[in-house]
Amino acid sequence: MTKFESNHLDSQQEHENHVTMDHSKHVGHVHHEVQVEEGIHGHSESAEHHNHGEHDHHQHHGNFKEIFLKSLPLGMIILVLSPMMDVRLPFQFTFAYSDILAAVLATILLLYGGKPFFQGAIGEFKQKTPGMMALISLGLSVSYLYSIYAVLARYATGAHIMDFFFEFASLLLIMLLGHWIEMKAVGEAGDAQKSLAELVPKDAHVVLEDDSIETRPVTELKAGDLVRVQAGENIPADGIIKRGASRINEALLTGESKPVEKEVGDKVIGGSTNGEGILYLEVQETGERSFISQVQTLIGQAQNQPSRAENLAQKVAGWLFYIAIAAAVIAFGVWLYIADIQTAILFTVTTLVIACPHALGLAIPLVIARSTSLGASRGLLVKDREALELANKADVMILDKTGTLTTGEFKVLNMETLDGQYTEAEITALMAGIESGSSHPIAQSIVHYAEIQGIQPVRFDKIGIVPGAGVEGNANGRNYQVISQKALAKAVAVDVPKGATLSILVEDGKPIGTVALGDELKETSKTLIQALKQNGIQPIMATGDNETAAQGVAEELGIEYKANQSPQDKYDLVESLKNKGQTVIMVGDGVNDAPSLAMADVGVAVGAGTQVAIDSADVILTQSDPGDIGSFIELANKTTGKMKQNLVWGAGYNFIAIPVAAGVLASIGITLAPAAGAILMSVSTVIVAINAMTLKLQN
Numbered sequence: 001m002t003k004f005e006s007n008h009l010d011s012q013q014e015h016e017n018h019v020t021m022d023h024s025k026h027v028g029h030v031h032h033e034v035q036v037e038e039g040i041h042g043h044s045e046s047a048e049h050h051n052h053g054e055h056d057h058h059q060h061h062g063n064f065k066e067i068f069l070k071s072l073p074l075g076m077i078i079l080v081l082s083p084m085m086d087v088r089l090p091f092q093f094t095f096a097y098s099d100i101l102a103a104v105l106a107t108i109l110l111l112y113g114g115k116p117f118f119q120g121a122i123g124e125f126k127q128k129t130p131g132m133m134a135l136i137s138l139g140l141s142v143s144y145l146y147s148i149y150a151v152l153a154r155y156a157t158g159a160h161i162m163d164f165f166f167e168f169a170s171l172l173l174i175m176l177l178g179h180w181i182e183m184k185a186v187g188e189a190g191d192a193q194k195s196l197a198e199l200v201p202k203d204a205h206v207v208l209e210d211d212s213i214e215t216r217p218v219t220e221l222k223a224g225d226l227v228r229v230q231a232g233e234n235i236p237a238d239g240i241i242k243r244g245a246s247r248i249n250e251a252l253l254t255g256e257s258k259p260v261e262k263e264v265g266d267k268v269i270g271g272s273t274n275g276e277g278i279l280y281l282e283v284q285e286t287g288e289r290s291f292i293s294q295v296q297t298l299i300g301q302a303q304n305q306p307s308r309a310e311n312l313a314q315k316v317a318g319w320l321f322y323i324a325i326a327a328a329v330i331a332f333g334v335w336l337y338i339a340d341i342q343t344a345i346l347f348t349v350t351t352l353v354i355a356c357p358h359a360l361g362l363a364i365p366l367v368i369a370r371s372t373s374l375g376a377s378r379g380l381l382v383k384d385r386e387a388l389e390l391a392n393k394a395d396v397m398i399l400d401k402t403g404t405l406t407t408g409e410f411k412v413l414n415m416e417t418l419d420g421q422y423t424e425a426e427i428t429a430l431m432a433g434i435e436s437g438s439s440h441p442i443a444q445s446i447v448h449y450a451e452i453q454g455i456q457p458v459r460f461d462k463i464g465i466v467p468g469a470g471v472e473g474n475a476n477g478r479n480y481q482v483i484s485q486k487a488l489a490k491a492v493a494v495d496v497p498k499g500a501t502l503s504i505l506v507e508d509g510k511p512i513g514t515v516a517l518g519d520e521l522k523e524t525s526k527t528l529i530q531a532l533k534q535n536g537i538q539p540i541m542a543t544g545d546n547e548t549a550a551q552g553v554a555e556e557l558g559i560e561y562k563a564n565q566s567p568q569d570k571y572d573l574v575e576s577l578k579n580k581g582q583t584v585i586m587v588g589d590g591v592n593d594a595p596s597l598a599m600a601d602v603g604v605a606v607g608a609g610t611q612v613a614i615d616s617a618d619v620i621l622t623q624s625d626p627g628d629i630g631s632f633i634e635l636a637n638k639t640t641g642k643m644k645q646n647l648v649w650g651a652g653y654n655f656i657a658i659p660v661a662a663g664v665l666a667s668i669g670i671t672l673a674p675a676a677g678a679i680l681m682s683v684s685t686v687i688v689a690i691n692a693m694t695l696k697l698q699n
Contacts, residue, residue, distance in 0.1 A: 064116070064176055064179040064180040064183055065180045065183070065184070067112070067113055067116065067176055068113075068173070068176035068177055068179075068180050070112070070113075071109055071112060071113035071172065071173065071176060072173065074105050074108060074109045074113075074169075075109060075113075075169040075170075075172060075173040077101075077102075077105055078102050078105050078106055078109070078165050078166070078168070078169040079092075079166055079169050079170060080092055080093065081093075081094060081098045081099070081101060081102045081165070082099075082102050082163065082165035082166040082169070083166060084166045084167070086162040099151050099154070099163065099165075100151060102147075102151075102163075102165045103147065103148055103151050103165070106144055106147065106148075106165055106168055106169065107144075107148075109168075109169065109172060110140065110144050110168075110172075113172050113173075113176060114137070114140050114172060116179075117133050117136045117137050117140065117175065118133075118137050120132075120133030120136075120137075121133040121134045121136070121137035129314075129318065130318055130321045130322075131314040131315070131317045131318040131321065132313060132314055132317035132360075132361075134317075134318075134321050135317045135318075135320055135321045135324070135360075136171070136175050136361070138321065138324065138325075138352060139167075139168075139171050139352065139353060140168060140171060140172060142164075142349055142352040142353060143164035143165075143167050143168035143171065143349075143352075143353050144164075144168050146163070146164055146345075146349045146353075147163035147164045147165045147168060149161075150162065150163040150164075151163060162346075164349070164353050167353050171361075174361050174362060174685075175361045177362075177365075178361040178362045178364075178365040178366075179365065181362075181365040181366065181368070181369045182364065182365040182368050182369070182385065184369070201218060201233065201234050201236045202217065202218065203215050203216065203217055203218065203236075204216055204217075204218050204221055204225075204227045204236035204237070205227055205228045205229070205230075206221070206225055206226065206227050207226040207227065207228055207280060213228060218236050218237065221236065221237050221283050221286050222283065222286060223283055223284060223285070223286060224282065224283065225282070225283040226242065226280060226281070226282055226283075227239070227280070227281050227283060228278065228279070228280055228281075229274045229278070229279045229280075229281060230274070230278060231246075231274060231275065231277065231278060232273070232274065232275075233273070233274050234271060234272070234273055234274070235248070235268050235269065235270050235271065235272050235273070235274060235279075235281065236270060237270040237281075237283045237284075237285065237286055237290060238267070238268070238269055238270045238283070238284050238285035238286075238290050239267070239268055239270075239281035239282050239283045239284045239285075240265065240266070240267055240268075240281065240282050240284060241262055241263060241264050241265065241266050241267075241268060241279055241280070241281055242264065242280045242281065242282050243264065243279070243280035244263075244264075244277050244278050244279040244280055245261070245262065245263040245264070245277050245279075246261075246262055246274055246275040246277030246278075246279055247260065247261050247262070247275040247277075248260050248262050248268055248272050248273065248274060248275065249272060249273040249275070250269060250272040262279070267284070268281060270285075270290055312364075312389070312643055312644065312647055313360065313363065313364045313643070313647060316360065316647050316651045317360065319651075320360070320651060320655070323655070324351065324352055327351050327659055328348045328351045328352050329348075331344070331347045331348050331351050332344045332345070332347070332348040335347045335348075360647070360650035360651050361650075362650070362685060362688055362689065363643070363646035363647055363649070363650035363651075363688045363692075364385075364643055364646065364647075366646070366688060366689055366692035366693075367639060367642045367643050367646055367692045367695060368385045368388075368639075369692075370642075370692050370693060370695045371388065371635060371638075371639040371642075371695060374635060374695065374696070374697055375631075375632070375635050378628055378631045378635075378697065379621060379622045379623035379625065379628050380619060380620070380621065380622070380628055380631060380632050380635065381619065381620040381622060382618070382619050382635075383617070383618050383619065383620070384618040384619075386618075387602045387603075387618035387619055387636075388635070388636045388639045388640060389636075389640055389643070390583055390601045390602050391585060391602050391632065391633060391636035392636045392637050392639075392640040393583050394535075394537050394583045394584070394585045394601070394602065394633075395536075395537065395538065395577075395582040395583050395584070396537065396538045396539075396540060396577055396582050396583075396584050396585070397532055397537050397538070397539050397540070397584075397585040397586075397587065397629075398540050398541075398542050398570070398573065398574060398577075398584065398585070398586045398587070398596065398600070399539060399540070399541050399542070399587045399588075399626075400541075400542065400543060400587060400588035400589060400593050400606075401519075401541055401543035401545055401549075401550060401553055402519060402543060402544075402545055402589075403589040403606060403624075404587055404588055404589050404606050404626065405521060405522060405525045405541065405553060405557070405626060406519040406520060406521055406522060406525075406553060407519060407520050407521075407522055408519060408589075409441070409445075409519065409520075410441045410442055410444075410445040410501075410517045410518070410519070411445055411449075411517065411518065411519075411520045412445055412446060412449040412515055412516070412517055413497050413500055413516045413517060413518050413520065414494075414495075414496075414497065414500075414514075414515070414516040415427060415428055415431075415449070415513070415514075415515050415516075416494050416513060416514050416515075417512065417513050418492060418493075418494070418511050418512050418513055418514065419507075419510070419512040419513070421512075422512055422513060424513075425453070425455055427505060427512065427513030427515075428446075428449065428450050428453060428455050429450065429455050429456060429457055429458045430458050430475070430480060430505060430513070431446050431450075431482055431503075431505055431513070431515055432446055432447050432449070432450035432455065432457035432458075433457035433458035433459060433460050433473075433475060434458075434460055434463060434471055434472070434473045434475075434480055434481075434482055434505075435447055435471065435482060436457050436460075437463050438471060442501065442503065442517055443471075445517055446503075446515060446517075458475050458476075459475065460473035460474060460475045460480075461473070461474045461475065462474055466481055466483060466487070469481070469483045469484065469487035470482050470483035470484060470487060470503065478507055478508055479507070479508055480505065480506065480507055481505070481506040482503050482504070482505055482506075483503070483504055483506060484501075484502070484503060484504070485502045485504060488504050488506070488511060492504060492511055492514060494514050494516075496516050497516055497518060497552060498548055498549070498551055498552025498553075498555070500516040500517060500518035500552075501516070501517045501518060502514055502515070502516050502517075503515050503517065518549075518552075519549065519553075521553065521556060521557070522625070522626055523627075524625055524626050524627030524628075525557060525626045526557060527626075527627050527630065528626040528627055528629050528630050529557050529558065529559060531629075531630035531633065532629075532630075532633070535633055535637075537585070537633070538560075539557075539559045539560070540559065540560045540561070540562065540573075541553065541554050541557070541559055541560070541561040541562070542561070542562045542565045542569070542570050542573055542596075543561070543562070543563055543565055544564065544565050544566065544592050545563060545564075546563060546564065547563040547564065549563075550562075550563035550564075551563070565592075566592065567592045567593075567594070567595050567596070568595075570586075570588075570592065570593065570595065570596040571595040571596050571599055573596070574586055574596045574599045574600050575599055578599075578600075578601065583601045583602075584600045584601050584602075585600060585601065585602040585603075585604060586599070586600035586602070586603050586604065587604040587605075587606070587626075587629060588603075588604075588605065588606065589605060589606035589624075593605075593616075594615075594616040595616070597616040597617045598616040598617075602618050602619065603616055603617035603618050603619070604617055604618070604619045604620075604621065604629060604632065605617035605619070605620050605621070606621050606624045619632060631697060634697055634698070635697060638695060638696075638697065639695065642691065642692060642694075642695050645691055646688040646691055646692060649684055649687045649688050649691060650684060650685075650688050652684075
């Protein structure tokens with residue numbers, strides 16, 4: 001992957017002139033039924049998010065809700081017909097051949113409900129990393145096969161032999177329920193590449209040699225075509241303006257917070273939004289060389305990166321699998337030597353059935369369900385549980401500026417008078433009056449500021465545009481203009497906040513007042529930075545905005561920053577930090593953030609941003625409040641803590657019970673009776689459920 005063309009890497013020049021335009025339409029709000037086609041966007045399919053490997057089984061092996069609900073009736077009948085480790089419970093009853101009925105139902109249940117676990121186990125063995133699926137499959141297979149043997153032996157010999165149908169059915173139902181709970185909690189990942197394609201219009205208006213217009217699919221555009229872009233439309237391809245002038249909203253693509261003035265000879269990016277002017281563009285880049293396609297390629301590369309989450313439950317299950325196999329083999333050999341084959345088989349099977357991770361199967365899903373519920377109440381949607389494990393050990397957080405740390409909207413930062421004959425209120429009234437007829441973001445910010453201050457705008461007789469400078473109008477027999485400092489062509493003695501746009505009010509050629517407008521920090525941005533530093537996480541701001549604007553925000557927050565960042569630059573930054581062994585969280589809201597959101601260990605999307613960013617992320621801030629990131633870090637820390645506690649309770653029973661069930665203490669008269677094993681199994685399951693419900697957030 002080569003670097004972007006220089007026109008994509010460089011941030012756009014700051015433009016302080018403004019004209020009467022309406023930029024109410026945003027790139028992310030334009031949705032077309034656009035097919036992601038090879039040769040236009042470079043991908044025909046979305047790579048699976050973060051390639052979470054063979055262990056994200058609820059994504060690969062069917063709908064666990066449907067399987068659980070269809071398996072439940074069969075499982076419940078088996079539980080009623082079969083004693084629990086030879087202990088009949090009050091709700092259970094048997095009748096002639098009821099054990100044969102249980103065997104038939106168990107066979108159906110194994111083939112239907114057990115299928116996803118066996119498929120998962122095959123995948124684990126192929127990867128040479130047996131874990132949860134292998135352990136579940138082992139428990140299901142042993143309990144089922146031995147129970148079938150027990151039923152056949154009863155009718156063949158007349159002897160009473162204990163079966164494990166109850167344990168088989170309860171294990172299967174609990175595991176299906178646990179996977180359903182987790183799947184419901186975290187939801188499904190979106191398709192970032194499809195959302196990215198939706199930014200580009202379906203059709204383009206191609207100008208023919210006789211100046212007639214032909215509507216042609218974007219897929220058929222080629223370099224050199226001349227296309228017309230109406231006001232409010234999204235630009236169909238990267239190109240150069242040949243006729244017309246307008247302001248282009250590129251905020252969601254490049255991170256530039258202000259609409260950028262474009263005129264003949266300037267380059268434009270496909271997917272950005274045209275203002276009110278009509279533009280004629282010569283297409284430069286299509287297919288894999290276009291800006292959108294290169295961003296899409298980066299997303300695909302990032303999604304193919306392997307996850308670095310430890311997956312604690314998978315690790316513990318892997319240990320249990322090997323311990324259970326080893327203990328069973330030893331138990332069989334020892335009991336065959338000191339007793340007989342029947343005793344050896346019973347101890348071996350009991351050992352493997354005891355290893356069935358009933359509590360372990362619910363330990364993580366219950367914590368995740370509680371965690372996602374708490375997160376949702378704080379405006380946090382967690383799409384991937386591994387994000388919680390990774391965020392718990394994060395080293396660096398990279399933050400976008402526009403729309404993430406700042407509001408992404410123009411606001412009046414400072415209003416000053418340059419003439420002692422006027423008060424600030426009078427300057428505000430004059431500026432609001434002359435701007436009242438404009439729909440430009442700068443104008444609307446001034447009008448809104450006056451409304452908040454309770455200042456009545458001055459009535460102007462006529463208002464017009466000063467070409468390339470600003471606006472002008474007449475009031476009280478005087479001529480007033482609101483123009484940029486560049487248009488004034490001389491310095492004014494005012495302090496301008498870094499990154500702000502300065503507009504000057506001129507009366508009959510004399511400057512009498514100024515207004516500084518800029519992208520304001522969100523209220524909770526400083527709180528977030530403090531929380532990150534307290535948790536040992538280094539904050540770095542990476543923005544596509546210009547150096548001046550970036551420096552102003554970074555200095556106010558007291559953090560490191562990188563300006564003029566293209567999607568490739570942000571992607572490379574995340575990749576370089578990960579290559580150093582650091583765990584990286586990326587926070588952003590625009591198309592230019594999507595590749596780095598996907599590449600990061602944890603991607604956090606600001607909910608008010610683009611669908612592309614949301615689809616690329618693991619966590620979504622629905623309220624677009626940076627302060628919620630602090631809550632996410634707390635949630636990640638406490639969730640991981642609860643996971644570890646539940647793994648101790650869920651697996652601790654197994655680690656102790658397996659060797660006892662194998663008979664290692666039989667020489668001193670200590671064995672694990674089936675009834676005692678059943679009680680311990682139930683108690684550990686109840687404990688992990690109660691412990692999961694105690695998860696709470698303080699802040």
